Amino acid sequence: MRIRKSDIMEQLSNKECIPCKGGVLPLSNSEMDELLTKIHSDWKVIDRHHLFRVWSFDNFESALQFTNEAGEICEQQNHHANFELSWGRVSAQIWTHKIDALVEADFILAAKFDTLG
Numbered sequence: 001m002r003i004r005k006s007d008i009m010e011q012l013s014n015k016e017c018i019p020c021k022g023g024v025l026p027l028s029n030s031e032m033d034e035l036l037t038k039i040h041s042d043w044k045v046i047d048r049h050h051l052f053r054v055w056s057f058d059n060f061e062s063a064l065q066f067t068n069e070a071g072e073i074c075e076q077q078n079h080h081a082n083f084e085l086s087w088g089r090v091s092a093q094i095w096t097h098k099i100d101a102l103v104e105a106d107f108i109l110a111a112k113f114d115t116l117g
Contacts, residue, residue, distance in 0.1 A: 012038045013111035015104075017077040026101030035107040040114045050095035050102065051110050060087045066116060073112045079105055081113075 012035075027035070032045055043053045057063040067085050070092065074080045082093040092113060094106045 012108055013115050015108045015111075017079040017105040017108050022098045024096075024099055024103055026096075026099060027103060031104075032102060035104065039107055039110045043110050045102070046093075048102070049100070050093050051106055052091065052093050053110070053113070054089060054091045057088045057090070063088055063090050066090055069116050070113050073109070073116075077105075077109060077112065079109050081109060 029048065032048065036043065036045060039051075040053070042055075043051050046052050055063075055066060057066065063085055067083050067090050070081065070083065070090075079096075084091045092110075094109050095101065096103045096106055
């Protein structure tokens with residue numbers, strides 16, 4: 001039986017973000033590369049430091065609604081992204097501020113955003 005990428009993405013999005021208290025090692029390059037295959041292909045790892053993605057919408061209201069829904073996920077997970085909202089466009093940056101690097105929880109949050117659209 002073949003496993004579809006959507007099934008892998010769903011598995012990651014079903015995990016919970018575990019808050020980082022510091023002292024955690026950042027992901028290695030190979031770990032980042034592996035986790036990147038489990039989220040939407042529009043996500044990019046920037047400078048091995050943070051995840052970045054842009055979504056396009058038909059109007060400001062839809063972009064704002066998406067931002068609010070993603071923000072609610074952040075609150076539920078106690079893991080917060082940086083958002084930029086403009087007419088028809090939302091971008092998000094995710095990283096673990098406590099260690100200024102990427103950990104698995106960042107990819108989990110990205111996968112949860114992927115469930116929104």
